[in-house]
Structure formats: C-alpha cells, structure tokens
Amino acid sequence: MLPKAKFQVPIECSPKTLGDVYPHDLQLYQNVPFGEIMLDELQEICETRLKVLTLVERIHLQKLKMSVSQRKVALVKELYKEGIDEFARLINSSGCTSHTEEDIRVRRRDHISHFVLRSVVAFNALKKRWFFKQETRLFKWRFSSLNNEGIKQFMCINNFNFTPISQNEKEGIKEYLKMSSLHISNIANIQFYKVLFSHVISLVKKRKVFIMNGEAFVPEGEIAFVFVPYFKRNLISNFEAAREDRANLYNDERFTHIFTNLENNIHIENTILVQDREIQQCVSLDRLDTLSETSYPLCMRVLHKALRKNHHLTHGGRIQYCLFLKGIGISLSDVMNLWKSEFTKIMDEAIFNKEHSYQVRFAFGQEGSRRDYQPFTCLKIMESIVGPRDYHGCPFKHMLQDILEDELIDCGFNALERLTIMNLSKDGQYSAACNKYYEIKHNCFNDTLFKHPNIYFNESVKHHTSYHGLNLETEDAY
Structure with missing residues (x-):
C-alpha cells in the first residue's frame, strides 16, 4: 500500500x-x-x-x-x-x-x-x-x-458583507447610476452593491462607478473587480x-x-512572449538602441551592436536575434523594417527581398511550416556552432577572452568587475558569468540564474521601471 x-x-x-x-x-x-x-x-x-x-x-x-x-x-x-x-x-x-x-x-x-x-x-x-x-x-x-x-453565496461563505441596495435607494440615485454605468442599458434590472471605494480603485480610476459618502455603487457585472x-x-x-x-x-x-x-x-522559459504592461510600454523599434544598452543580455547586445556596425549578421545571428526580438514584442513588420534598413546599406533592396526577407517571415511563422518558433533558450544558444565571422552564441562561452574583455570595457565595467566575470567564464560557469553581468549592470543581487535571454530582458525592464515583487495592478481587465 x-x-x-x-x-x-x-x-x-x-x-x-x-x-x-x-x-x-x-x-x-x-x-x-x-x-x-x-x-x-x-x-x-x-x-x-x-x-x-x-x-x-x-x-x-x-x-x-x-x-x-x-x-x-x-x-x-x-x-x-x-x-x-x-x-x-x-x-x-x-x-x-x-x-x-x-x-x-x-x-x-x-x-x-x-x-x-x-x-x-x-x-x-x-x-x-x-x-x-x-x-x-x-x-x-x-x-x-x-x-x-x-x-451571493460566494460572498456569504467568505464573509463579504457587501450590501445590495434596495429599489427605493436605486430610484433615488438612478440618474447618477446611469451616468457612471453607460455600458448598462437597463439599470432597473441590475443589482448594485455598496462597497467601500478603496476596494474598487481600478473602477474608480476608470470612472465606472458612482461614489457617495465613501461608498461605491458597483453593478453586479463588475463585482469581480472586488474579489x-x-x-x-x-x-x-x-x-x-x-x-x-x-x-x-x-x-x-x-x-x-x-x-x-x-x-x-x-517550464516558464518556453513561454516568453510579452505579458506585462511595463514591458509593452517600454518596447518599440525606436528604443532598441537604448534597450540594448540597459536591458539586453550580453549575447543580444553583441548582436545588436554588430548589426548596427556591419549592417549584416550571418545566418545564426539573424535567427537568434530575430526570435529574441519577436519574444520581446517587436512585430514582424518592425523587425522586417529593422533588417531592411540595415542590410540595404550594403546591398540592393531587391537582393534583400530575394535572399533575406523570407527568413524573417519564416521565424515569425508566416512561411514554410508556419510553426510558432520560440526565442532560443540559454542552453540552445550555448550549443550553437560559432565561426570566426559570427556574433551569435554565448559570449561567455564562445568569445576569446581578450574580445570578451573589450566588450565588458565597452559596457563600462571596471577592472575588478571584468576580472570577476572573466574568471567565471574561464571556469565554464557561463550562466553564473551572465548572472554576475546582470548584477553589476543593475547594482542588485539576483539569486536565480537566467535560463533564457528573454527572461533576462523582462527582469531588467521591470527593474528599471521600479518593478519589485508581485504587482497587484498588472492584470488586464481587473
């Protein structure tokens, strides 16, 4: 047994x-x-x-x-x-x-x-x-x-003493209820509850409830905003x-x-798509240069910098960076515009359209098998095959030490900070090196090693927008 x-x-x-x-x-x-x-x-x-x-x-x-x-x-x-x-x-x-x-x-x-x-x-x-x-x-x-x-039973069982208003009380304030509940067509047949206004701040912000004497009159269809x-x-x-x-x-x-x-x-690393309003508000094509400096992990910062400098990335770099951009919420049209604006500085637009646009659409599931390709995990990036002309892969694993040090200097790290990261890299502790990079960049302690560059990005944006702990106001609708 x-x-x-x-x-x-x-x-x-x-x-x-x-x-x-x-x-x-x-x-x-x-x-x-x-x-x-x-x-x-x-x-x-x-x-x-x-x-x-x-x-x-x-x-x-x-x-x-x-x-x-x-x-x-x-x-x-x-x-x-x-x-x-x-x-x-x-x-x-x-x-x-x-x-x-x-x-x-x-x-x-x-x-x-x-x-x-x-x-x-x-x-x-x-x-x-x-x-x-x-x-x-x-x-x-x-x-x-x-x-x-x-x-009603749920409220009773859980001791929520919200008072349903009587028909007489409703008649007395009917015009105010209509003004605050424009989406409700038949006020007479709707039950309203009196709730302390502090319990429905989100409704108050949207001006969707009538308030009198510190109490909000919440229609039954909106009572979920309380619970x-x-x-x-x-x-x-x-x-x-x-x-x-x-x-x-x-x-x-x-x-x-x-x-x-x-x-x-x-497996949270398999579902990376943007969910938080803080991130959605921060991400746009014209902010990528700034975000690459503040919130990109080093692997993506290197790719972005190479794209801006060389106006080109090899196949592995294009796929790795394209999926990362998809994961942080950049649309297909914006990614295509980014690629075209850079690549056409060294090639004709016709060549770009013929040789490179298909790959971008493919990564977004618009060509070929039309699969919903997800951004690469850190493990997949570490397993990349990297050649001498490539910028993709994990810098802490694939870069020569002198080149890695140059990148860290470019990030503004001092000698001791660079030494700490490079020692972890030499010891094969690539995730720990990336985590130390994050801690130094953000002047904080991070007790969980990153397994995905998009998780790194999300956490960085939240950090920079003063996102701490669990935010009670991030859910859409309520």
Whole structure:
C-alpha cells in the first residue's frame, strides 16, 4: 500500500464534514487542507493543475483581444480535449447548486493541488510570479461563470458583507447610476452593491462607478473587480507560509521528491512572449538602441551592436536575434523594417527581398511550416556552432577572452568587475558569468540564474521601471 500524506488544519476543532469545508465550487484557498491523501493521487492532481495553468497561459497569450468569458470558453474546450473534465466542470460552474460526493471530492482536489503548488514555487521568484499570474487568471475566468446566486453565496461563505441596495435607494440615485454605468442599458434590472471605494480603485480610476459618502455603487457585472484584487492579496500573503511549509518538509524524502519533480515541470522559459504592461510600454523599434544598452543580455547586445556596425549578421545571428526580438514584442513588420534598413546599406533592396526577407517571415511563422518558433533558450544558444565571422552564441562561452574583455570595457565595467566575470567564464560557469553581468549592470543581487535571454530582458525592464515583487495592478481587465 502506498504511503499517505497528512494535512492538519491549524485550528482547535476540525469541521464535521467535508461538505462544510467545500460548500462552493470557487475557493479563496485561505485554509490549510486537512485529512489524508495517497501520495500518488497528490502528485497526479498537482500535475493536472500544472497542465491547466499552462493552458491558461497559452490561451491568454493567444487570445489577447478576447474577453474574459471568451478565453474561459476556449480553456474549457481545451480541457475537455485533454480529458481534464473535472476542471472543465469546475471552471464552468455557476456556483454551488450541487453537493454530491463527487462535487466535494473535486473541490477538495482543487484545494489541495493549489495549496501544494503554492509551496512548490515558494522559493523560486520567477516560478512564483508565473504561478501567481496563472492562478489569478484562472480565478478571474472561473468567477465569470458565477450567476447572481452563485456570487451571493460566494460572498456569504467568505464573509463579504457587501450590501445590495434596495429599489427605493436605486430610484433615488438612478440618474447618477446611469451616468457612471453607460455600458448598462437597463439599470432597473441590475443589482448594485455598496462597497467601500478603496476596494474598487481600478473602477474608480476608470470612472465606472458612482461614489457617495465613501461608498461605491458597483453593478453586479463588475463585482469581480472586488474579489480578484482580494484573491491576489490573499495569495501573496500566503506565499510566506508556503515557504515555511516547504522548509518543514525538507527532511521528508517523499515530499521533496514530489516537489522537485513538480517544480521541474514548470517550464516558464518556453513561454516568453510579452505579458506585462511595463514591458509593452517600454518596447518599440525606436528604443532598441537604448534597450540594448540597459536591458539586453550580453549575447543580444553583441548582436545588436554588430548589426548596427556591419549592417549584416550571418545566418545564426539573424535567427537568434530575430526570435529574441519577436519574444520581446517587436512585430514582424518592425523587425522586417529593422533588417531592411540595415542590410540595404550594403546591398540592393531587391537582393534583400530575394535572399533575406523570407527568413524573417519564416521565424515569425508566416512561411514554410508556419510553426510558432520560440526565442532560443540559454542552453540552445550555448550549443550553437560559432565561426570566426559570427556574433551569435554565448559570449561567455564562445568569445576569446581578450574580445570578451573589450566588450565588458565597452559596457563600462571596471577592472575588478571584468576580472570577476572573466574568471567565471574561464571556469565554464557561463550562466553564473551572465548572472554576475546582470548584477553589476543593475547594482542588485539576483539569486536565480537566467535560463533564457528573454527572461533576462523582462527582469531588467521591470527593474528599471521600479518593478519589485508581485504587482497587484498588472492584470488586464481587473
């Protein structure tokens, strides 16, 4: 018989039944799970949740112009296709109309898998941020499924004392409600809730709610603006407890083995496309020269500088840099303009169109097999074959030491800083050398080695825009 994992609720009396613990299909995950579970089931439900979160990210990136409800529909379709039916049913749930044993079982598995994965990512800043983003999106999409009764039950279960206004009160302020809710055609049939204005700052900023005596009158269709920020704050505050939970299990090989496998299954380096408003606002074709100085890893800085100086890159450099630009959010048309403006300084436009434009379109999935090619990881870049005329590859691995030192001098590094980086490079610690390069450039400590140049770029831009920790206001829509 396989061993069981035990969870203990940190309160004096455990609830009498699981039905009391899981009365609703949507949860805030505020309490520690209790009871027992087989270790193979524990691993299985966590792996399933990782698949769900990966799909959430993929759909978010592919359907940026879709509404929350449309993305949720796309997710449910993919979940059924993958055979993850129980999560599909949870996401489509209108609230808590059913309380069968199967309903309770599915809700408990949802609770446990979230709780365990929170501990899995607790010590890795990048994976923690990834988990935070996907869980927030998942909560948002699930909330969009709730009907009015489901929302009321959710508020009651979680002790949200938001007061629905009476018809008489609504009549008294009807004109103000119409002015603040222009997108709502029938005010009379819409329920409004009184909420402290500080709970819906995003709605206040957009002037989408009427405020009186410090209270905002929020229409039922916008009530998610209250709960999503609450979910974010709750999740962030629980990460510290998750760190302690994982630390307390370091001596239990059963759990450390499961946690290690789960953490290794979170491949954030494979989904690099731009997601943060801070990055989107900073990236444009006319800012590449500045960004290459401030936020490019050295491998991309070298390529950009060579392109500007020589007006040409060999095949390997074109592919490596083109995919990097795609990953930071530069459009196909802008990348094509960049390539054409440089290459046509040493060749006719006809030659460029004939010999080089196809390759750019190919990298963006517009020619050939039309695959969605992703930017190269650091490992792939280190494995590049580099010739004497090439500028691609990893500078810390492929450059001669005197040339590497010249590049570091060009970056403004002093003798001691250069020596530190070059010693790591000589010892074959290429990722550590790149990390030290980042720390010196940004005057900070970075405890996680970069595995992808686009992750390096994202972190650098966030650093320069005073992005620290988990930003509660970066999600679109809420």
